[in-house]
Each structure stands twice: as C-alpha cells, then as structure tokens.
Amino acid sequence: MSSHSAYLNAWVFTAIAGTRPEQGGRLSLPETLDGADYFNRAMISKSELEHGVRDLVSAGLISVAGQSFALTETGHDVSKSVWRKYEQRRSGNHPIAIAEERLKSIPCAEELGGWSLTQQEFDSAVATYRTNFRETLRKIDPELATWIEQGRPSRADRQLEDLLARVRARHPSLRIDEVMPPFRSAHMPIQPGLRFAIALSVQGDELQLYVGDRFWVEYFPSSKPVVVEDLEARVLGLISGECRIVESYIGHHGVSARLECRDESGRWRRRARWSSLRSLLPLRRHERVLQNVGP
Structure with missing residues (x-):
C-alpha cells in the first residue's frame, strides 16, 4: 500500500x-x-x-x-x-x-x-514496456542495446553504484530508482524532499549528471577518484540546497544552464555549465532557479 x-x-x-x-x-x-x-x-x-x-x-x-x-x-x-x-x-x-x-x-x-x-x-x-523500450533502443543505439542485453558491468558502472550507495547512506529516505537492470543509470524523481529530478548515468568512461529539464554535464574520466568525488559533492549539494541550477531562457527556449555551489563565504560560484547555440544570440533572456530545501 x-x-x-x-x-x-x-x-x-x-x-x-x-x-x-x-x-x-x-x-x-x-x-x-x-x-x-x-x-x-x-x-x-x-x-x-x-x-x-x-x-x-x-x-x-x-x-x-x-x-x-x-x-x-x-x-x-x-x-x-x-x-x-x-x-x-x-x-x-x-x-x-x-x-x-x-x-x-x-x-x-x-x-x-x-x-x-x-x-x-x-x-x-x-515486461511489455521494457520490450518496447529495448526495441526502440536497438534502432537508435544498437551498441547500448547489446550492452544492456549482455549485462556486463563496467568499472564506471561499479563506481556509479558505489557513489549511489554513499548517497543512500546519507539520505536513506530518498527514493533512487534504476531505469532497468543491469545497472547503468539511476534517477531520483521529484518527491517529498526533492523539488526536481536528478539523474546519473554511465557512457563509456564518463559519468553523466542530469538535473531538471535542461542541465547536463559529463565527468571524465571516471577512472580518476577526484572526478567521482567531485560528482558526488555536486549531487549531495543539489540535495542539500548548497548547490543549485540556474536555467536561462530566450522566450520559451532553454539556451543554457549552470550549476552553482556556495563557497566558504556563502557566495554562489559556477561549477559547471551547459549551453546550446541559441545562447550566442544577443536577445533578452530570463532565468529560473532550481534549488532544493533539503530532504
């Protein structure tokens, strides 16, 4: 129930x-x-x-x-x-x-x-949904579809799994879902205590972070501990509210988004950025902020 x-x-x-x-x-x-x-x-x-x-x-x-x-x-x-x-x-x-x-x-x-x-x-x-998903995936990314069917975890997969275990230990009530086995990506949906969705995935030796509707960034190479530690700090910061996403729009079109975290003085500092070609247009834009209040 x-x-x-x-x-x-x-x-x-x-x-x-x-x-x-x-x-x-x-x-x-x-x-x-x-x-x-x-x-x-x-x-x-x-x-x-x-x-x-x-x-x-x-x-x-x-x-x-x-x-x-x-x-x-x-x-x-x-x-x-x-x-x-x-x-x-x-x-x-x-x-x-x-x-x-x-x-x-x-x-x-x-x-x-x-x-x-x-x-x-x-x-x-x-089962029907997953079958349909795999059939679609075979058309757009045959290599990834084959990897999923074979179910061989990579080192990056294990690093992501370990990272999420540490996040769960810090926030045991936070819901974290896998899209489908084998382990390759995980999602923290909107829920009590989390105002926006956070997703993590593996692509080769990259760990990828997605936040809300616009922001995504790659952490590479995942074989370096400092890279994984940086990603973990950003995820925990987004959950606690010490990090935030600032999205920029021209009209209804999202053109860029930046990840900001507080420094020791409490000021917001940019840590990562995503942008599209539209961001180069010299047009008026407005922003919206995604910031959590903590679980």
Whole structure:
C-alpha cells in the first residue's frame, strides 16, 4: 500500500495527460508506465499506480476502461492549465510540481476501493514496456542495446553504484530508482524532499549528471577518484540546497544552464555549465532557479 500524497497523484496525472493529451485519446497500461518513467525518470510501483488512479478517478479527472486510461473534460481543463504554466518557463517548476499544486486538495480514495491490478497483470505490462523500450533502443543505439542485453558491468558502472550507495547512506529516505537492470543509470524523481529530478548515468568512461529539464554535464574520466568525488559533492549539494541550477531562457527556449555551489563565504560560484547555440544570440533572456530545501 502506498501513502497518499499530491505528488503521487500529480505523477500519475502527468503520465496520462502528457503522453496522450488529445481529446478522447486513451492510454494503455504499458504506455502509462512509459509516461511515468519519462516524466519522472522512475518506474512507478503497482501500489503507487493503483492509489493514484483511484484518487484521480474519484476526483473526476480520468476515466478507466479495463487497463486503459483517458482524461475527462475536467481532466483536460486541468491539463491545459498545467502545461500553459509550464510553457511559460518562469517558475522553475517541472510539470509534476505544477500539477501537484493543482491537485493538492484531492482527497484520498484508497479506502473506497476501485481500480486495481493483479501482480501478474502489472508484471506483464512492465515486461511489455521494457520490450518496447529495448526495441526502440536497438534502432537508435544498437551498441547500448547489446550492452544492456549482455549485462556486463563496467568499472564506471561499479563506481556509479558505489557513489549511489554513499548517497543512500546519507539520505536513506530518498527514493533512487534504476531505469532497468543491469545497472547503468539511476534517477531520483521529484518527491517529498526533492523539488526536481536528478539523474546519473554511465557512457563509456564518463559519468553523466542530469538535473531538471535542461542541465547536463559529463565527468571524465571516471577512472580518476577526484572526478567521482567531485560528482558526488555536486549531487549531495543539489540535495542539500548548497548547490543549485540556474536555467536561462530566450522566450520559451532553454539556451543554457549552470550549476552553482556556495563557497566558504556563502557566495554562489559556477561549477559547471551547459549551453546550446541559441545562447550566442544577443536577445533578452530570463532565468529560473532550481534549488532544493533539503530532504
């Protein structure tokens, strides 16, 4: 059984609304799992999905037919308002965070019963989602697909696994999910105590850090302990609020993002930066800040 939270309802709502937004479009169970993974970079559990669906059905935001889902008219109205605010790109919010604010008054419908899955049905949907994921991956990155199927961990994989073990030791309540076995990447989805998603992955001898919607940076070579230590410090800083991401936009287009951390005097210092070619344009821009308050 999962605990009731606006965050959970927002996660399920965004998975459905963001994956098949058109009027009348229905989403299959594997597609819903795909949407949940895409928007929150994490695999939703059976109990979380059941709880979220029951709450959203009770609130009149979605309809369920067997193992497919669709937005109601009310759900479409909420979805439009969420995406309209998200597209403004000024509040520093992820779609799930915006939806969470809109859905915070939804009562818990867990005790009322309702839609549910058997474990076999859920496992079958997960298997279908993973099969579809691998088929897509074979088309866009055959080498990576082969590596996943063979399941041979590299030294960088083990370093990432050790790093995450240390993060878990510091923050035992923090949810950290693997996309799929074998171990290659991990995601810390938006959750109580974490205002934005953080993802870590391995590419060859590189360790990669992704934060929010825009920022990513490579730490290379991962064979050097100082590189891994630097990455670990940035991850812990992002969780504690001692580091932050400052995104820069021209209109609705994200053109750059920088990772800043406090120095000993408390001043913000840039530690890493991502940018696109649009960042070279001499146009007015605005910024939004992603900073956590700590778990």
